Amino acid sequence: MQTCEIAAAPTQSVTTKSHTASEFQRGVFASIPVMVGFIPFALVLGTNAVQKGFTTQEVPLMTGLNFGGGSEFAAVELWGSPPALLVIVAITFLVNSRHLIMGAALAPHLRHLPRWKALPALFLMCDESWAMGLADTQRRKSSSMFPAFSLPYYLGLSLCLYATWVLFTAAGAVLGPRLGDIRSYGFDMAFPAVFLVLLKGMWKGLRTALPWMVSLAVAITTYRLIPGAWYLPAGAAAGVAFACRNTRSPS
Amino acid sequence: MNSATLLTIGAMAAVTYLTRVGGYLFLRNRELGARTKAVLEAAPGCVLIAVIAPDFASGNSANLIALGVTLFAATRLSLLPTVLIAVATAGILRHAAHLGGG
Numbered sequence: 001m002q003t004c005e006i007a008a009a010p011t012q013s014v015t016t017k018s019h020t021a022s023e024f025q026r027g028v029f030a031s032i033p034v035m036v037g038f039i040p041f042a043l044v045l046g047t048n049a050v051q052k053g054f055t056t057q058e059v060p061l062m063t064g065l066n067f068g069g070g071s072e073f074a075a076v077e078l079w080g081s082p083p084a085l086l087v088i089v090a091i092t093f094l095v096n097s098r099h100l101i102m103g104a105a106l107a108p109h110l111r112h113l114p115r116w117k118a119l120p121a122l123f124l125m126c127d128e129s130w131a132m133g134l135a136d137t138q139r140r141k142s143s144s145m146f147p148a149f150s151l152p153y154y155l156g157l158s159l160c161l162y163a164t165w166v167l168f169t170a171a172g173a174v175l176g177p178r179l180g181d182i183r184s185y186g187f188d189m190a191f192p193a194v195f196l197v198l199l200k201g202m203w204k205g206l207r208t209a210l211p212w213m214v215s216l217a218v219a220i221t222t223y224r225l226i227p228g229a230w231y232l233p234a235g236a237a238a239g240v241a242f243a244c245r246n247t248r249s250p251s
Numbered sequence: 252m253n254s255a256t257l258l259t260i261g262a263m264a265a266v267t268y269l270t271r272v273g274g275y276l277f278l279r280n281r282e283l284g285a286r287t288k289a290v291l292e293a294a295p296g297c298v299l300i301a302v303i304a305p306d307f308a309s310g311n312s313a314n315l316i317a318l319g320v321t322l323f324a325a326t327r328l329s330l331l332p333t334v335l336i337a338v339a340t341a342g343i344l345r346h347a348a349h350l351g352g353g
Contacts, residue, residue, distance in 0.1 A: 094295075098270075197325045219301040
C-alpha cells in the first residue's frame with residue numbers, strides 16, 4: 001500500500017525527453033556484447049524447433065510470447081506430436097521459477113514506477129537484463145542519482161535482447177533446414193555448453209550443487225530405464241526434494 | 252498452425268509471465284521461509300542439469316569426451332568461448348571417429 005502512494009505521487013525527477021533518449025541509447029549500447037552471445041543459441045533453438053515439428057511461424061510465436069531461452073530449449077527437447085502440455089508447462093515453470101527471486105530482488109527499486117509501467121517492463125526481464133539492470137541500479141545509487149533504477153536504460157537493453165532473440169530464432173527456423181543436420185557439425189553441443197555456463201553462474205559452493213547431483217543421477221537413471229521425457233521431471237523433483245529435506249526449518 | 256501447439260505455447264507464455272511478475276507482486280514485502288528459499292534457489296539448477304542428463308548418459312565416446320572438454324571450458328571461460336570450444340570439439344571428434352571407422 002505504501003508503494004501505491006509513492007507511485008501515485010508526482011515524480012520529482014527531472015526526466016526530459018533528451019535525457020530519456022540518451023538513457024535508452026546507453027542501454028542499447030550495453031546490450032551489444034550480450035546480443036552477440038544470444039545469436040548462436042537463437043539459431044540453434046530455431047533449427048532444433050523446426051526439426052521437432054514446429055512451423056517457421058510457431059518458432060517466433062513461442063520465443064516472442066514466452067521469451068525464456070532455458071524453458072524454450074527444454075520445451076523443444078520435450079516436444080512431441082501432440083505436445084505434452086502439462087509436462088511442458090510444469091517444466092517451463094520450474095526452469096523459470098528463478099524469475100520469482102529475481103523479481104523480488106528488483107521490486108524495491110521499482111517503487112517509483114506505476115504498475116502499468118512496471119508490469120510490462122517485467123515481461124522483458126531475462127537473466128542478462130536483470131543482472132545488468134540491477135548492476136546499473138547499484139552504480140547509480142552509489143552516485144546518488146534518482147531514480148536509481150533507470151527505466152529507459154533497462155528498456156533499451158532488454159528490447160534489443162528481445163528483438164535479437166525473436167529475430168534470430170525465426171532465422172534459425174528458416175535457415176536451419178538448409179544447413180542440413182546440424183548435429184554432424186557439433187552445434188548440438190552448444191546446448192550443454194549454455195546450460196553448464198548458466199549452472200556455473202548459480203554455483204555457490206558444493207552445498208548448493210548437491211541437489212543438482214541428485215537431480216543428474218536420478219535423471220540419468222530414469223532416462224536409461226523409462227522411455228520418453230520423464231527423466232526431466234523425475235530428476236528435477238528429486239533434486240528439489242533433496243534441497244527441501246536438507247534445509248532445517250528454524251526451530 | 253494446430254490448436255494443440257498454440258495452446259501449449261500460450262500456456263508456456265502465461266506461466267513464464269507469472270514467474271516474471273510473481274516476485275514483484277507477491278514476494279516484495281514478505282519474509283520467505285528457509286525451505287521456500289532453499290527450494291526456489293535449488294529448482295533452476297536441478298532443472299537445467301536434468302535437461303542435459305541424456306548427454307551424460309550417451310554411450311558415444313566422442314560425445315562424452317566433448318562433454319568433458321565442455322565442462323572444463325565452462326568452469327573457466329565465459330559463454331561465447333565455451334560454446335565455440337564445445338561445438339568445435341564435438342565436430343572434430345565426431346569427424347575423427349567417423350574417419351577412424353568408430
